[in-house]
Amino acid sequence: MSTTPPRQTQVQLTVNGQSHALTVTRATTLLHVLRNDLALNGPKLGCGLGQCGACTVWVDGEAARSCILPAQELAGREITTLEGLGTLNKPHCVQQAFIDAQAAQCGYCLNGMIMMAARLLQDNDDPNDADIRRALSANLCRCGTHLEIMQAVRLAAQRLRAQKKGAA
Numbered sequence: 001m002s003t004t005p006p007r008q009t010q011v012q013l014t015v016n017g018q019s020h021a022l023t024v025t026r027a028t029t030l031l032h033v034l035r036n037d038l039a040l041n042g043p044k045l046g047c048g049l050g051q052c053g054a055c056t057v058w059v060d061g062e063a064a065r066s067c068i069l070p071a072q073e074l075a076g077r078e079i080t081t082l083e084g085l086g087t088l089n090k091p092h093c094v095q096q097a098f099i100d101a102q103a104a105q106c107g108y109c110l111n112g113m114i115m116m117a118a119r120l121l122q123d124n125d126d127p128n129d130a131d132i133r134r135a136l137s138a139n140l141c142r143c144g145t146h147l148e149i150m151q152a153v154r155l156a157a158q159r160l161r162a163q164k165k166g167a168a
């Protein structure tokens with residue numbers, strides 16, 4: 001019995017400010033494209049079901065789970081990955097705070113934690129612990145690094161406020 005190969009289509013995706021022409025099928029997820037076609041390995045494959053947050057990116061500035069987003073539906077949307085937040089030489093304030101607070105064991109959840117924390121701080125640069133917990137509550141960490149992660153987000157918020165004060 002022969003099976004018909006899935007139909008391929010072209011899609012133009014904007015990722016971290018750069019446009020990419022990609023060949024996808026209906027089943028191709030954004031996460032697959034990011035990791036396999038664009039070598040953006042910040043987003044991780046955890047559950048693959050939209051339940052753990054390891055694959056979090058921003059779509060038009062809002063957090064989204066790339067493992068369940070069909071790539072072909074994202075033409076014209078602005079996609080931001082962990083790599084788009086900052087670089088090794090110029091890390092985002094939240095990335096630097098996670099490094100300084102040593103907020104990692106295996107590190108697998110950190111992409112999602114950082115993307116969610118950075119999004120939180122855009123709206124609220126003085127979050128209390130309940131705000132931080134709420135923002136990160138749907139992101140799973142199997143290593144139990146929660147205390148260090150909380151500390152990193154507090155540190156990032158503190159630095160962000162100091163930066164804004166300095167710039168004012």
Ligand code: FES
Pocket residue numbers: 044045046047048049050051052053054055056065066067068
């Ligand atoms: S890998 Fe996407 S939510 Fe778990």
Ligand code: FES
Pocket residue numbers: 104105106107108109110140141142143144145
């Ligand atoms: S540090 Fe290992 S899953 Fe969070």
